[in-house]
Amino acid sequence: MISLTGITRSYDIGSSRVTALDSIDLQVSRGEFLTVMGPSGSGKSTLLHILGILDTPTAGTYRLEDHDLTTLADRELSRIRNEHFGFVFQSFNLFNEFNALENVMLPLMYAGLRGSERRERARRLLVDVGLEHRLHHYPNMLSGGEQQRVAIARALANDPTLILADEPTGNLPSDKGEEILHIIDRLNRDGVTVVMVTHDTRIGERGSRCVRLRDGRIESDSGSAA
Numbered sequence: 071m072i073s074l075t076g077i078t079r080s081y082d083i084g085s086s087r088v089t090a091l092d093s094i095d096l097q098v099s100r101g102e103f104l105t106v107m108g109p110s111g112s113g114k115s116t117l118l119h120i121l122g123i124l125d126t127p128t129a130g131t132y133r134l135e136d137h138d139l140t141t142l143a144d145r146e147l148s149r150i151r152n153e154h155f156g157f158v159f160q161s162f163n164l165f166n167e168f169n170a171l172e173n174v175m176l177p178l179m180y181a182g183l184r185g186s187e188r189r190e191r192a193r194r195l196l197v198d199v200g201l202e203h204r205l206h207h208y209p210n211m212l213s214g215g216e217q218q219r220v221a222i223a224r225a226l227a228n229d230p231t232l233i234l235a236d237e238p239t240g241n242l243p244s245d246k247g248e249e250i251l252h253i254i255d256r257l258n259r260d261g262v263t264v265v266m267v268t269h270d271t272r273i274g275e276r277g278s279r280c281v282r283l284r285d286g287r288i289e290s291d292s293g294s295a296a
């Protein structure tokens with residue numbers, strides 16, 4: 071599904087250069103549950119941003135299915151991002167001026183659904199993550215775990231084939247984190263490919279495969295894609 075070759079991301083700051091990712095080669099197959107671990111600053115978030123086309127590599131090739139993403143125009147890239155990817159980050163990135171239902175409806179605007187269809191689909195997604203009793207709550211009226219579940223419902227709105235999660239349980243107490251992991255497990259069993267960054271070794275072991283980064287390089291890979 072995904073093939074990264076020689077992916078490098080460096081930043082020039084004044085006369086010094088920070089190499090966040092250093093010539094990464096990585097293949098991810100459809101249906102995999104890949105966890106990415108490594109020390110702080112090792113390049114995990116940078117890798118996730120590049121996978122999600124939220125950042126552009128300094129060098130290297132990114133192939134997704136039969137597209138070479140390094141050659142596509144921005145409009146094409148946005149389309150791929152909106153149609154295929156779901157993002158779940160540690161800071162939930164919800165809009166505070168919209169309630170739970172409206173936050174989940176937002177990505178559906180791009181999909182061209184009618185207002186009533188958007189509302190019904192958003193409601194179903196929130197029911198699926200156990201929030202049927204919180205549809206009209208604003209983010210500041212929700213607990214951290216509930217906000218994270220709204221963020222997951224929103225990530226699922228466009229029926230993504232790939233979920234990119236950066237420490238999705240990082241800000242949560244362990245029982246609430248467990249609920250989020252259950253939801254992600256369930257999605258993966260339903261066929262969604264998952265790439266999840268985590269600091270927690272026990273969580274890292276829950277995926278089907280774990281890649282460890284150090285200093286922007288792959289230090290170990292528990293199994294390589296076929």
Ligand SMILES: Nc1ncnc2c1ncn2[C@@H]1O[C@H](COP(=O)(O)OP(=O)(O)OP(=O)(O)O)[C@@H](O)[C@H]1O
Binds near residue numbers: 108109111114
């Ligand atoms: N915009 C930027 N400008 C300069 N350097 C950056 C920038 N973004 C990231 N870096 C550097 O790139 C390296 C990798 O950062 P990254 O955020 O990918 O680490 P991480 O593995 O996600 O760490 P953490 O576990 O702390 O979240 C770090 O040394 C960081 O300081």
Ligand SMILES: [Mg+2]
Binds near residue numbers: 114115116
């Ligand atoms: Mg990070």
